Amino acid sequence: AQKVTQAQTEISVVEKEDVTLDCVYETRDTTYYLFWYKQPPSGELVFLIRRNSFDEQNEISGRYSWNFQKSTSSFNFTITASQVVDSAVYFCALSVDTGRRALTFGSGTRLQVQP
């Protein structure tokens, strides 16, 4: 069985601060994908990134960066110079290459960026 843990329920920062959202996962499968989704107040989930288990390269996209470490089973997400528009709930999710291939989600981290 798969499990995703997002220990931070809620984080509040002031605009322009950097913030890291933690994600720890559990799986016995060797082939899997990790995802991050953003859910703004409007409700729709927006796909941010997918990373497969064989690619441990960090990724940067503008102010967003992701740090994947298989040794600690973590896939952390950092927002640099946060903005009010980053306020949302962020979900980390895992999908494996066997069985049903559906997403297993963490419980989410609510990020509040204050002006």
Added chain:
Amino acid sequence: DVKVTQSSRYLVKRTGEKVFLECVQDMDHENMFWYRQDPGLGLRLIYFSYDVKMKEKGDIPEGYSVSREKKERFSLILESASTNQTSMYLCASSHRGLQPQHFGDGTRLSIL
């Protein structure tokens, strides 16, 4: 852009009613999913489908059923609605394999 459309943003029903939630996607995706989202629990998988007329149970299928008669449409059915089914329901679709899922806007369902 992928479009996943859920029939209602908000829905209020009464205990014991049969409730239908509809989801349509326009990208010829093979996979479709229904999740429910509750505070502190994240998203939990109710049912999913890999192809027309195929369905498989997710983590919390009790009290729900699904129908997929056409590739683009995946319906979630609450056979006899109960108050503990008050929740946000999210539909998603994707291509085969471990492709990113695309989500609809969600239906906030209240059972009174």
